[in-house]
Amino acid sequence: MEKYQLLIALFLTVALAKVELSTSHVLKGSVTCLDCNTHYDLSGIQVLVKCANVKKLAAAYTEEDGSFETELPSDSSSASPKCLARIMGGPNQLYSSRKNSVSLIVKANESEYYTTHKSLNLYTSCPLALKCGAGAAAAATNKDFGASKTVDLPLPSEWGLAPTSYYFPYLPIIGIP
Secondary structure (H helix, E strand, O other): OHHHHHHHHHHHHHHHHHOOOOOOOEEEEEEEEOOOOOOOOOOOOEEEEEEOOOOOEEEEEOOOOOEEEEEOOOOOOOOOOOEEEEEEEOOOOOEOOOOOOEEEEEEOOOOOOEEEOOOEEEEOOOOOOOOOOHHHHHHHHHHHOOOOOOOOOOOOHHHOOOOHHHHOOOOOOOOOO
């Protein structure tokens, strides 16, 4: 009986010795509003963190003062993660340029925490420097995607039918294999 207890104790000692303790990297940062008064509530703004070669994302929500804290997504092989933080949105409409809403994650000076390389800035109203509004969004979508065209067959209006594009939104191309 003592042999089995000794073997079990030896097995548990070896098994526990092989367990690697994962060290988590904590990110502490803040979001700054450039056109708000000093007592503006910055809570609920979502910040996403993406690290290189890691499929998971980390999400954090800001407190009233704009500060946030989250654990960096990482695998156990990287000692110093290469990550980016980005403002995704909030409970109210936010405006930010692309360069002010993304920041590299760096190790904080003489600390065990990580922080953003530059501050994450946002506006609550559209500044003149940014192109905001429906016109800018429509121009961006028209530039990125082609216009959708439908084909309407000329049917007499006396028939009282809807345009043919309602019945046939596209013309199928039938090929011979």
